[in-house]
Amino acid sequence: MNALNANIPEGALEDKWSNFKEKAKLVNPANRQKMELIVVGTGLAGASCTASLAEQGYRIKSFCFQDSARRAHSVAAQGGVNAAKNYKNDGDSVYRMFYDTIKGGDFRSREANVYRLAECSLALIDQSVAQGVPFAREYGGYLNNRSFGGVQVSRTFYARGQTGQQLLLGAYQALMRQESLGKVKTYTRHEMLDLVLIDGKAKGIITRDLVTGEIERHAADAVVLATGGYGKIYYLSTLAMGCNGSAIWRAHQKGALMSGVSWIQFHPTSLPQSGEQQSKLTLMSESLRNDGRIWVPLKEGEQREAGLIPEEERDYYLERRYPAFGNLSPRDISSRAAKERIDAGFGVGPMKNAVYLDFSRAIKAQGKAKIKEKYSNLFTMYEKITGINAYEQPMLISPAAHFTMGGLWVDYQLMTSIPGLFALGEANFSDHGANRLGANSLLQACVDGYFIAPYTIPNYLADELKAERVKTSHPAFDEAEAQVKAKLQQLMEIKGSLSVDYFHKTLGKLLYDKCGLSRSKEGLQQAIEEIKALRNKFYTDLKLTGDEHLNSELEKAGRVADYLELGELMCLDALQREESCGAHFREEYQTADGEAVRDDEHYAYVSAWEWKGENEQHVLHKEPLTFERVSLTVRSYK
Amino acid sequence: MKLNLKIWRQENASEKGRLVDYQLDGVTTHMSFLEMMDMLNQLLIEKGERTIEFDHDCREGICGQCGMMINGRAHGPLANTTTCQLHMRSFKDGETIYVEPFRSSAFTVLRDLKIDRGSFDRIIQAGGFISASTGQAPEANSIPIAHETAEAAFDAAACIGCGACVATCKNSSAALFTAAKVVHLAILPQGKLETAKRVDAMVQQMDAEGFGHCSNTEACEVECPQGISVLHIARFNYLYHESRLLSKT
Numbered sequence: 001m002n003a004l005n006a007n008i009p010e011g012a013l014e015d016k017w018s019n020f021k022e023k024a025k026l027v028n029p030a031n032r033q034k035m036e037l038i039v040v041g042t043g044l045a046g047a048s049c050t051a052s053l054a055e056q057g058y059r060i061k062s063f064c065f066q067d068s069a070r071r072a073h074s075v076a077a078q079g080g081v082n083a084a085k086n087y088k089n090d091g092d093s094v095y096r097m098f099y100d101t102i103k104g105g106d107f108r109s110r111e112a113n114v115y116r117l118a119e120c121s122l123a124l125i126d127q128s129v130a131q132g133v134p135f136a137r138e139y140g141g142y143l144n145n146r147s148f149g150g151v152q153v154s155r156t157f158y159a160r161g162q163t164g165q166q167l168l169l170g171a172y173q174a175l176m177r178q179e180s181l182g183k184v185k186t187y188t189r190h191e192m193l194d195l196v197l198i199d200g201k202a203k204g205i206i207t208r209d210l211v212t213g214e215i216e217r218h219a220a221d222a223v224v225l226a227t228g229g230y231g232k233i234y235y236l237s238t239l240a241m242g243c244n245g246s247a248i249w250r251a252h253q254k255g256a257l258m259s260g261v262s263w264i265q266f267h268p269t270s271l272p273q274s275g276e277q278q279s280k281l282t283l284m285s286e287s288l289r290n291d292g293r294i295w296v297p298l299k300e301g302e303q304r305e306a307g308l309i310p311e312e313e314r315d316y317y318l319e320r321r322y323p324a325f326g327n328l329s330p331r332d333i334s335s336r337a338a339k340e341r342i343d344a345g346f347g348v349g350p351m352k353n354a355v356y357l358d359f360s361r362a363i364k365a366q367g368k369a370k371i372k373e374k375y376s377n378l379f380t381m382y383e384k385i386t387g388i389n390a391y392e393q394p395m396l397i398s399p400a401a402h403f404t405m406g407g408l409w410v411d412y413q414l415m416t417s418i419p420g421l422f423a424l425g426e427a428n429f430s431d432h433g434a435n436r437l438g439a440n441s442l443l444q445a446c447v448d449g450y451f452i453a454p455y456t457i458p459n460y461l462a463d464e465l466k467a468e469r470v471k472t473s474h475p476a477f478d479e480a481e482a483q484v485k486a487k488l489q490q491l492m493e494i495k496g497s498l499s500v501d502y503f504h505k506t507l508g509k510l511l512y513d514k515c516g517l518s519r520s521k522e523g524l525q526q527a528i529e530e531i532k533a534l535r536n537k538f539y540t541d542l543k544l545t546g547d548e549h550l551n552s553e554l555e556k557a558g559r560v561a562d563y564l565e566l567g568e569l570m571c572l573d574a575l576q577r578e579e580s581c582g583a584h585f586r587e588e589y590q591t592a593d594g595e596a597v598r599d600d601e602h603y604a605y606v607s608a609w610e611w612k613g614e615n616e617q618h619v620l621h622k623e624p625l626t627f628e629r630v631s632l633t634v635r636s637y638k
Numbered sequence: 639m640k641l642n643l644k645i646w647r648q649e650n651a652s653e654k655g656r657l658v659d660y661q662l663d664g665v666t667t668h669m670s671f672l673e674m675m676d677m678l679n680q681l682l683i684e685k686g687e688r689t690i691e692f693d694h695d696c697r698e699g700i701c702g703q704c705g706m707m708i709n710g711r712a713h714g715p716l717a718n719t720t721t722c723q724l725h726m727r728s729f730k731d732g733e734t735i736y737v738e739p740f741r742s743s744a745f746t747v748l749r750d751l752k753i754d755r756g757s758f759d760r761i762i763q764a765g766g767f768i769s770a771s772t773g774q775a776p777e778a779n780s781i782p783i784a785h786e787t788a789e790a791a792f793d794a795a796a797c798i799g800c801g802a803c804v805a806t807c808k809n810s811s812a813a814l815f816t817a818a819k820v821v822h823l824a825i826l827p828q829g830k831l832e833t834a835k836r837v838d839a840m841v842q843q844m845d846a847e848g849f850g851h852c853s854n855t856e857a858c859e860v861e862c863p864q865g866i867s868v869l870h871i872a873r874f875n876y877l878y879h880e881s882r883l884l885s886k887t
Binding site: 055070087129132138165177384550551 | 668677691697701716719754772774781787791826
């Protein structure tokens, strides 16, 4: 294992990306078509990377487990995408966006990466508009913006409450265009089950055709994982049912390091759980916090309906605790503040597990029509799920597992610790530190795929050109395929008594309680033992029905098997970090009034965990974070 | 509540399917329809039977992957809703519910309620894009677009590609799906230039996939989860005829 080198380019912060681009190696157009790439995932990062590299001339195989590339979970992002265009003339700049993001991440990300993210945000808006993304416009025809949590400017571009869908359709259409030109072959309903290494380099993958059950081999000159986050590990989350950590976990088992594994964001404005059979928590966009005010009753155990509680008996706790940012405080802070009120007995709703998000003042000030124009689909969705009209009554909201800041460790070029294996978007750990700001995830996924990978992947391929093109007949493929088949057979043959969902729900509850919004040394140590026991039970008592062909239970079993290992690493990562930072809140490290206490002296590093084998202890590597431009401050939103 | 379910079971594309009866007790009104299906599947696992395969993913009405014919209606009894957003409060205790896949000769049943909608992807491949490669874009504000135009483009672009329009149409027409994309791109200055070529190619692909023609019953708009207006089909027809005329001159 070589020392962790992030390969940050030389030069001043503002010049690093330009310096890299100027010196990056190139592949000439005639040679590009000789080279083949594999991209796993067709969300914003995967589709944009595939389309952009195919436009350059590379041949690409694109994989997704969904029935169409357009379904990837980027589609569900609602609120918007940030860019430092400063169209509002309200003091925004690339530097300010960089600063907001690095501060929002509680100073646990790389300066150079974050600056590049802000820098490339400008071109993303241009690109999306050119693709036909119908962003909101002002009456003069120019692009409109709104504000999001953790910032004091309006830099968020949006397409009603369906920004992720519209950006994804732009990328998906670009991908379909390349497919029609014969540069891309998409494999839908295919799941990656292993990574193939040849001489230590990523050279292919093993997939399962989810319809026929066939195990297939695919070889390439480089492999890109853009497979999203693993927040579904909690079972109840805002993620799609199929979201999983299997691709990155199996790459991890082949040697790719995992970073910031326990940094998982809980979104403050999700719908609360309403029953035992519930399968997911629906998100209400954070953009609602622009016009909605969050409150709970001042009186513990309040029985009156929201509308009957007078103004002076309401506790607008975000406005009270964080007057400068109020309802637009960052997500980690808002979520924790909600949990604090709910745990203290001030929760509302049938299960007393929610807080109010109230639009009455905004409706009075702006009129119902204006609120409707901004959020109609969200209000409609809310009514469909709950049967409640939020124009008349406040919404009930609650924090829910949402986004994984952690993921595969990557260097500045988005390459993992395995040469030739790249990780893009939520699947990598890179830009958000310990907490992601709202509307930065669409941005990161797009920037990674449209603007970074198209420089850094050719830079890698230029040296691979001389290497022999690998064939799927290579023994490394035989070995990987045999392992995959053995694993599937093992799962089918346990023939126990408990369903996959039982294990997923049990693991989710355990992690939510002990490695969720707040963590403690004692709880994490218990969780590790409990996860080990649950994992043993899984391999002795799992019950799968159905056959080896199309079988959702078998798909889920493979994902939950990986979650049962990943969950343990999450706890281990949270346990070693004896400080509170961003989404990682250790109960032992807080001020008297409940604010996080960071320890820059000992923990200003990125954790990078190395897999040592089944039932072996992970090994921790550290990438120190050095800050040349910003000074580390207490992250205050007061 | 207690339900009598009649659910379509089919091994694979080549075998014949049939409706199978299931009784389910203990369903609550706030469960979603898919959570009710999850509950039934858990019972089937207990009994050692193969679970019922159905498509779903985001379960918040936006990915477009879910879709069933419920009592003969695409996505169930409510207008403009996806199956995942349908809740059991829309049904009565003791009710018999028929659950079948979205049917069309252009959608193959893969197993039970899962279907192949690859035909939609191929319609988009035929021309449902703006040919703007990464790096070519001008400054975003350099081409102003009227607020109303952007909103109208959004209305069309909101399509989630679920296929309810096809499943509900007596002709299995994909006109609403195709029209939504054609109109979205045609009314924006960025997409206007390619309109004639696009509409022609997409119509040809739609026909090649085996989708039927639109006979203006307007059933699609009722079931469309995004409420996409059939007026887009009128505009689509106009653009199609315009492209045919232009190709002759």
